[in-house]
Amino acid sequence: MAANPQSNPKSKFSVFSLVRNALSYHQNWEQQWRSPDPKPAYDVIIVGGGGHGLATAYYLAKECGITNVAVLEKSWIGGGNTGRNTTIVRSNYLWDESAAIYNHSVNLWETLSQELNYNVMFSPRGLLHLAHNVHDMQEIQRRGNSNYMNGVDAEFLTPAQCKQMVPFMNLNCRYPVMGGVLQRRGGTARHDAVAWGYARAADALGVDIIQNCEVTGFRIENGVVQGCETTRGYIGAKKVGVVVAGHSNVVADMAGFRLPIESTPLQAFVSEPMKPVIDCVVMSNTVHAYVSQSDKGELVIGGSGDPYVSYSQRGCFNQIEHVVGPIVELYPIFSRCRMMRQWGGTTDVTLDRSPVISKTPVENMFFNVGWGTGGFKAPPGSGHVFAHSIARGEMHDIAAPFSIDRHYSGALIDEAAAAAVAH
Ligand SMILES: Cc1cc2nc3c(=O)[nH]c(=O)nc-3n(C[C@H](O)[C@H](O)[C@H](O)COP(=O)(O)OP(=O)(O)OC[C@H]3O[C@@H](n4cnc5c(N)ncnc54)[C@H](O)[C@@H]3O)c2cc1C
Numbered sequence: 001m002a003a004n005p006q007s008n009p010k011s012k013f014s015v016f017s018l019v020r021n022a023l024s025y026h027q028n029w030e031q032q033w034r035s036p037d038p039k040p041a042y043d044v045i046i047v048g049g050g051g052h053g054l055a056t057a058y059y060l061a062k063e064c065g066i067t068n069v070a071v072l073e074k075s076w077i078g079g080g081n082t083g084r085n086t087t088i089v090r091s092n093y094l095w096d097e098s099a100a101i102y103n104h105s106v107n108l109w110e111t112l113s114q115e116l117n118y119n120v121m122f123s124p125r126g127l128l129h130l131a132h133n134v135h136d137m138q139e140i141q142r143r144g145n146s147n148y149m150n151g152v153d154a155e156f157l158t159p160a161q162c163k164q165m166v167p168f169m170n171l172n173c174r175y176p177v178m179g180g181v182l183q184r185r186g187g188t189a190r191h192d193a194v195a196w197g198y199a200r201a202a203d204a205l206g207v208d209i210i211q212n213c214e215v216t217g218f219r220i221e222n223g224v225v226q227g228c229e230t231t232r233g234y235i236g237a238k239k240v241g242v243v244v245a246g247h248s249n250v251v252a253d254m255a256g257f258r259l260p261i262e263s264t265p266l267q268a269f270v271s272e273p274m275k276p277v278i279d280c281v282v283m284s285n286t287v288h289a290y291v292s293q294s295d296k297g298e299l300v301i302g303g304s305g306d307p308y309v310s311y312s313q314r315g316c317f318n319q320i321e322h323v324v325g326p327i328v329e330l331y332p333i334f335s336r337c338r339m340m341r342q343w344g345g346t347t348d349v350t351l352d353r354s355p356v357i358s359k360t361p362v363e364n365m366f367f368n369v370g371w372g373t374g375g376f377k378a379p380p381g382s383g384h385v386f387a388h389s390i391a392r393g394e395m396h397d398i399a400a401p402f403s404i405d406r407h408y409s410g411a412l413i414d415e416a417a418a419a420a421v422a423h
Contacts, residue, residue, distance in 0.1 A: 055383020
């Protein structure tokens with residue numbers, strides 16, 4: 001492939017570059033990505049500099065040969081939900097369409113650090129869903145079997161096997177542990193690193209990443225998008241991809257249509273750091289609580305979304321009580337652990353808890369939104385298929401079922417049970 005004149009080659013991260021830079025007291029590391037002024041026009045503008053937007057820009061440049069691309073981010077990249085989530089990665093959803101997109105992502109996660117030459121700290125440590133009642137058992141059995149059929153790994157565990165994985169688990173708590181389903185390929189990754197890794201790699205291929213640049217409107221002529229009005233002036237574009245979790249309807253409104261999406265807060269907490277105690281991710285849908293341990297030693301804890309529409313990005317006490325209660329029942333040793341931080345993010349939730357990856361009523365404008373409480377696991381796969389859809393002007397086979405139209409045709413992809421306690 002011919003070198004792109006706009007590209008910004010980076011030196012490779014390796015043990016040798018680490019040693020070389022250590023010798024100069026780490027004063028000479030190059031800038032990870034440029035901060036260019038916007039050009040008057042681009043082939044493609046991506047609105048939203050989260051994991052999905054940056055991944056889309058990267059795959060446009062890397063695989064579709066479109067390097068005249070800008071990512072417009074209203075604040076700083078990764079400052080939205082990408083930097084606020086609890087980092088769970090898995091692909092054990094119920095339906096075939098979900099298996100296709102989430103497993104495509106997990107496959108890409110496995111080699112992402114090498115692909116980007118950036119350590120995204122993907123840690124497939126295993127993800128265990130606990131069942132606490134008959135309904136849960138039926139749900140995990142149905143989903144686990146469907147996972148088998150779709151080539152997604154799933155193992156059913158007895159209560160004793162669950163306890164083997166987490167020895168201090170209290171099996172006989174108020175909602176006793178009746179079994180579990182384990183996805184060994186599931187786990188966690190480092191959230192900021194995903195944004196930074198994709199940004200660095202996209203920038204190296206010539207993509208302009210423009211922070212502090214809010215899109216405030218669109219110029220649309222005869223139903224075709226011409227460009228974006230922004231806080232840094234008008235920027236023309238042949239095509240626009242919108243990837244603005246938490247603000248999907250705000251931005252859709254600017255283009256003159258509405259999406260079947262509601263925005264609700266989702267909160268999470270971390271504890272003080274402690275020695276390694278739990279080496280997998282454990283989720284309990286019925287009691288609305290899940291936990292894992294970060295590489296720093298903090299317990300990362302979350303639950304279900306707040307049950308009201310809001311753009312607030314804050315935590316609140318009743319949610320702590322709601323989530324910490326079952327955590328302490330299930331894992332009594334955590335009762336003396338202190339919480340350190342709590343925060344919230346705005347999640348865009350669809351009727352069927354599946355994303356919207358779609359053409360829109362405006363020609364050459366595409367949306368990739370509605371990932372709700374569970375989109376951190378998806379940027380590699382979502383960015384990949386969205387980039388190909390934008391480049392071709394036709395939705396990629398994996399993306400096609402996630403069109404907005406499903407909300408009108410009734411062809412919903414109902415993942416409410418698989419996504420119940422978020423993620
Ligand atoms: C507390 C919490 C825990 C979660 N835990 C998990 C988990 O464990 N696993 C999982 O898979 N998912 C999880 N999620 C969901 C996941 O974080 C999101 O689905 C995912 O990060 C969305 O990524 P994104 O790139 O689409 O959005 P974002 O990272 O939110 O990026 C969108 C960007 O668009 C920008 N933007 C908005 N409007 C404009 C505008 N007008 N102009 C320019 N830019 C604009 C925003 O500033 C933002 O940076 C969690 C979410 C939260 C809040």
